[in-house]
Amino acid sequence: MIKFKQMDNFREGHKIQTDNDLRKEFTILRHSEGNEWLQDVSNNVTKQAIKDLCIAYKNFFRKQNQKQPGYIKYASKKIAHYNRIGKSLTVYDMNGHPKFRSKKNGDFRFYQDNVKIQFTETHAKLESLAGSRRKNRQRLNWIRLAERNRIPVRAKYMNPRIAFDGERWWLSVGIQTTRHLKPLRRLSFACKKRRQARSEGIGIDLGIKDLAVISDTTKVGNINKTRAIRILKKKRRRLQRQVSRKYQMNKKGDSYCKTSNLIKSEKRLLRINHRLTNIRQNHIHQATTAIIKRKPSFVCLEALNVRGMMKNRYLSEKIQEQNLYEFRRQIEYKARWAKIPVVIADRWYPSSKTCVICGHVKKDLNLSERTYVCPVCGNVIDRDFQAALNLKYYGEAERMNSAS
Structure with missing residues (x-):
């Protein structure tokens, strides 16, 4: 739904909706009848997904407006394939259009809340991982890391992501540091x-x-x-x-x-x-x-x-x-x-x-x-x-x- 709205705005020449506006519309959709299953997922996951989608469409629209020399709207192979099967090309088939990440090959990733995530030397605590109502629910949310002392403890974390490559689970997180970087030009x-x-x-x-x-x-x-x-x-x-x-x-x-x-x-x-x-x-x-x-x-x-x-x-x-x-x-x-x-x-x-x-x-x-x-x-x-x-x-x- 959100993808279609952004493309409709692009076709009609309207301003692209921001991620804040889309999140408000998604909140109404989330609490509507028939979408109760969305309550089982943390709102931070859907929030970050909408933000990532908006960034992808902004990059796509910027490339379309620049029209660099040598730019081809549709790939020649795609044009030939659609001619063979008798279908017409749409704006979603344009070069550089954002694609859905396939879960078929096991390569997918999702976002975690940067406030609720916690780390120790050997474990990481994730948000809403276990659905148990027992008293030890907090213990179930702690996951043992494969490496010790890899992530600093008691730091400010930004944009934590969890990815699965089909074999292993990977956790990447940004750390805010107090180390001052040297300026690019220094006349010392x-x-x-x-x-x-x-x-x-x-x-x-x-x-x-x-x-x-x-x-x-x-x-x-x-x-x-x-x-x-x-x-x-x-x-x-x-x-x-x-x-x-x-x-x-x-x-x-x-x-x-x-x-x-x-x-x-x-x-x-x-x-x-x-x-x-x-x-x-x-x-x-x-x-x-x-x-x-x-x-x-x-x-x-x-x-x-x-x-x-x-x-x-x-x-x-x-x-x-x-x-x-x-x-x-x-x-x-x-x-x-x-x-x-x-x-x-x-x-x-x-x-x-x-x-x-x-x-x-x-x-x-x-x-x-x-x-x-x-x-x-x-x-x-x-x-x-x-x-x-x-x-x-x-x-x-x-x-x-x-x-x-």
Whole structure:
């Protein structure tokens, strides 16, 4: 109901309703006849859900009003699919429209009241978890944590969330601290000394053969080529085939009967997927932290069109495993912490095709050519290293233009 109201306001050009107005309407709906089941859920859960929905729609409407260059209202695959089935597209099918979180795969999360939640060194007390009327109801609301002393006791908590990834339950909470952060720009002697100690800027070329090639001849290897990843992927393939065969064996008409062994196999498969994700995340964190710890004067990256790259059916799996966007995201926020500027090169900047010596652009450079040979000056260089050098010079030029 709330989703339809926001979209109606968007279509008719009216102002979007705030979360306060929607919460008032939901309170009336909650106490109406036929909706008594809503009383079993804490009002803080529904309150936060409405707030999250309003934030999602504000972001969606802002993107629609900006109409950035290259924006496509509907995806080409969705248009072709709707033409085949004979249906017409609606505003809910637009790119970037908020989607309902699926509970089918066990990945869901919910909000807890930041006033009623409590922590000790080993336990956490949640709100309205147990429906028992016995005297020990308060004891039932205490849940033992897997780690000791991970969350500070007697602090001010903000936005606590509980999430389930299909295997484990996770509790995330914000802590208000009295530690004062240093200003971004400080003209003290110590800060000037730190600026002088920084090395020159670097350019980073992201790819598939290597995760990153840096302009100082450093390479970040592809973690997916290691033996540990290959063994886990082999186990996953065999387990996926095993799960598929069990589904076919337990098929009854149009439905499937989930047996205990099938549930165990799916949990093992989920555990392997989590293991692969954790290894890749750890590799990216270590690589980005090592780059930022060098204290370069700036970092220059490419604005890659990952969605377009994924359309290559021969390389889509390799590109997806590299997590290129996650690498850029971590570089950006870690550089912000270290007060290092990040320059994002234009998407169409020919970093690999431009000769680093004479500036000639070789337009017919194929992806299979790993070594760049310039037809003008005869320069022979690795194409990824040349791209990193060109990105470094691009960042230096952008910094000079912004300074002048």
